[in-house]
Amino acid sequence: MNTVNTRASFATLGRFLKVHKKLWIIMLICELGISALSIIAPLFQRYAIDNFIAGNTLSGLAPFIAAYCALIVASSAFQYIETRGGMNLEMFLLRDMRRAAFNHIQTLSVSFFNVTSVGTIHARVMSDTEKIGGIVVWDGNHGIRHLVYVIGAIAVMFVQNALLALCVLGIVPVIAVATVLFQKKLTKLNRREREINAKITAGFNEGITGAPTTKSLSVENKLDADFFADTAEMKRQSMKLVFYRSLFFSIITFVSSAALAAVLWYGGKITAEQVIGIGTLSVFMTYAQGLVAPVTWAVGAIADIIGVKVNLERLTALLNTESDVKDSPEVIEKYGDSFNHKRENWEKIQGDIEFKNVSFKYPDGEEYVLENFNLKVPKGTNVAIVGETGAGKSTLVNLVCRFYEPTSGAITIDGKDVRERSVGWLHANIGYVLQTPHLFSGTVRENLLYGKPDATDAELDAAVKKVNAEQIIARMGGYDSELGEGGNNLSAGEKQLLSFARAILAEPAIFVLDEATASIDTLTEKLVQDAVEKLMEGRTSFIIAHRLSTVKNADVILVVDGGKIIERGTHAELLAKRGHYYELYLKQFREEQCGALK
Secondary structure: OOOOOHHHHHHHHHHHHHHHOOOOOOOHHHHHHHHHHHHHHHHHHHHHHHHOOOOOOOOOOHHHHHHHHHHHHHHHHHHHHHHHHHHHHHHHHHHHHHHHHHHHHHOOOHHHHHHOHHHHHHHHHHHHHHHHHHHHHHHHHHHHHHHHHHHHHHHHHHHHOHHHHHHHOOOOHHHHHHHHHHHHHHHHHHHHHHHHHHHHHHHHHHHOHHHHHHHHHHHHHHHHHHHHHHHHHHHHHHHHHHHHHHHHHHHHHHHHHHHHHHHHHHHHEEEEEEOOOHHHHHHHHHHHHHHHHHHHHHHHHHHHHHHEEEEEEEEHHHHHOOOOOOHHHHHHHHOOOOOOEEEHHHHOOOOOOOOOOOEEOOOOOOEEEEEEEEEEOOOEEEEEEEEEOOOOHHHHHHHOOOOOOOOOOOOOEEEEEEHHHHHHHHHOOOEEEOOOOOOOOHHHHHHHOOOOOOOOOHHHHHHHHHHOOOHHHHHHOOOOOOHHHHHHOOOOOHHHHHHHHHHHOOOOOOEEOOOOOOOOOOOHHHHHHHHHHOOOOEEEEEEEEEEEOOOOOEEEEEEOOOOOEEEEOOOHHHHOOHHHHHHHHHHHHHHHHHHHHH
16 A cells, blocks of 8 residues: 555545534534633633622622523533534544445455455554544544634733733743654654554454464464564554653643743732732633643644544555556446446356457566467366466466456457456356355355345255255255354355355356365265356356366366466377476376375
């Protein structure tokens, strides 16, 4: 994710706030009302001292009390409306920012998830938005209240006595200088703290999701040491941040107290000289004390705002991250976007696929994986992609599925460049079964219906029977039984069978099997293989396979080594060449024979 400047960050914030401008206006009115009443309140105090105490009379006390009670009621009403509005606004902002972040993540290409950890994404969507919502709403609104109070109080004080007012204003230049000196350091420390927090979140997430692997490898001590190191670094950075914030706060508090002492000294002096009355001095003392709260609040708020700028930068960077694979405005206009499909305009796929002078290198790579690659795959052709582990077998499939765009050249489906149709249109017509399938939390029915949301029970039954998974459904107690998080209630083979059924239910025109039978035992694999062969009849299919015995009947076999296609042909043709495929096949045959003898 790219870094962004401050202007772009606050522009992003403004976009979310604009939606709730009416609520902002109501809160602004309340803040102004609270400030105005806070400025007026000390004048009641002066009136009481000068008229009732100094004048030694109770005349007019009843209307005075009534007016003062009305002021308190009005202030309380403003406070209630402002607090309730602030809580609502904070929740609205959190909801909108998290929705926007989550929805944007759904539009990003596979390359983003290859280079961005789950912990980093989680920190952006949850932690950063929470801090932004809290600080922007409360510090923002309270800032308006304090600013109006400070301006109003200073104006009243200048009217009463300019020299005494200047004693209070001596605090302003000190705050300005201290802010400039501390801002850069606090921003740097806040940014570092958020980076470490994201790392801790990622480690925590991996510690939970990888618990079975951790226990099987007995590496709890290593994970504990790594997590301890990260949290220790978090503590060090947090302590630095606390030190500088405390120093900043202490300086401002000292200056505020000094200004209050100066007011008390000079005010007492001119009161004794009868320049001002006791009531006026009490007003000055109340205002001077009242100004300490906004000043000390400003210290924390400035530090918070400096910190939240980092959160805003991180959220904005996420929202501004562009997908490596995206549709043009013209395509979106006709076919719809990721969230609003215009299925009425989606053409039916026949399945003729062609690579035309395709060259490709990964976004973070320097070498070309494919160079001027050409391949015609007629409708109904079965293409197998083989090679050793790590050879780069998935590259071709990633391009067919448009998880990546070709660096140059074009890929056509039914004679039309895939970029002239939407990503959603293509993905809706591809049945993709991974080696490690992902099942969502929920029931069996809910997971299968991802393949076809409006499928009937009869269609579910048919899809399940085609992959011989009906026994799994029966054992679990039916389609409405819970799978557990990630399908943890099932074995690896059972998960794979359900993922097959889900893909079959969608009736795709193109099938992609990414070593999809690797997690299934030999007996189950034979059942699934029979079903898959029937399903592939008349459909274009790509099979990524490690075991060569599963692709003997493929129409064309592509042999991958070092990320590049080095051989192509049928099983018989490749064996006759006695090249890389022949060596792979011979090696696997020997391994299988040795395994059978054990």
